[in-house]
Amino acid sequence: MIKIPPYLQIGDTIGIVCPAGYMPYQNAETCINTLIEWGFKVKVGNTLGHQFNYFSGTDAERLADLQTMLDDNDVKAILCGRGGFGLSRIIDSLNFDVFVQKPKWIIGFSDVTILHAHIHSQFGIATLHAPMAAAFNVGGFKDEYVQSLRNVILGHSYSYSCKAHPLNKKGEAEGELIGGNLCLVAHLIGSPSSYTNTKGKILFLEDVGEYLYNIDRLFIQLKRSGLLNNLAALIIGGFTDMKDTVIPYGSDVYSIISNHLSNYDYPVCFNFPVGHQTNNYALKVGAIHKLSIQNEVKVSG
DSSP states (O other): OOBOOOOOOTTOEEEEEOSSBOOOGGGGHHHHHHHHHTTOEEEEOTTTTOOBTTBSSOHHHHHHHHHHHHHOTTEEEEEESOOSSOGGGTGGGOOOHHHHHSOOEEEEOGGGHHHHHHHHHHHOBOEEEOOOTTHHHHTTTTSHHHHHHHHHHTTOOOEEEEEOOTTOBOEEEEEEEEEEEHHHHHHTTTSTTSOOOOTTOEEEEEEESOBHHHHHHHHHHHHHHTTTTTOSEEEEEEEESOBOOSSOOSSOHHHHHHHHTTTOOSOEEESOSOSSSSOOOOEEETSEEEEEESSEEEEEO
16 A cells, blocks of 8 residues: 655645755755745755766766655655755665655655656655746746646645557546656666565656657566566657657657557557656546546546
């Protein structure tokens, strides 16, 4: 049974950290101000605005900052400022003892997929795949996708819909929702952080900036690992800014993915609004969701 962290109340504190890539402080100012306008207190970690080469700090600095937020009982949710790369360098050194006793919402996507998968697999606690600090700048903090983050942390149920895609495989499904960034889901296979026992679950995947041949290779890895077997359904989100080789690969990204799914009989939807794009709905990883793929797609949780 997945444990759902307590939803937030007005006046609660949200911590902001950058456990992976560097983010200038000013890029998070709109987010900080908006969270305060929503009625929350904000505690900013040492890694926001701090830089060590590509990262927001050394491994030790990023580890200490995230650990502090995990252990701080006054912090009721942790919003990651950005993703990038870096969490896999520190995940095995994090201590989740306090977090397990008093769970809080971990919020983010991209490299934060590592936290989603690790916490789900190791502790059975729900997390939140959702817009991060920069989204408050790009889409405007009043858009429905940033607002979906607010709605979820306050405990509201949600129902999202999108247009049907020609490659969709129609059907209905219900189950735990797991997933995140394709590259990272594949990266974790064989590690203690990997999603395991995916039978009866709804998996969602998204990615950005990959070569088409690598999407092909990543799906081969998922298939060979057995991760795609016996799912209740599969949600394919945004696959944005895909790259091709000098000699064209010969297929678009959704066709590549669809070809890999031809032997599976569960429902599949394409181009769901989740991923490295403005239209990125908040989704509770680990929580039970219902999926309907008919003339339109509906996801509720």
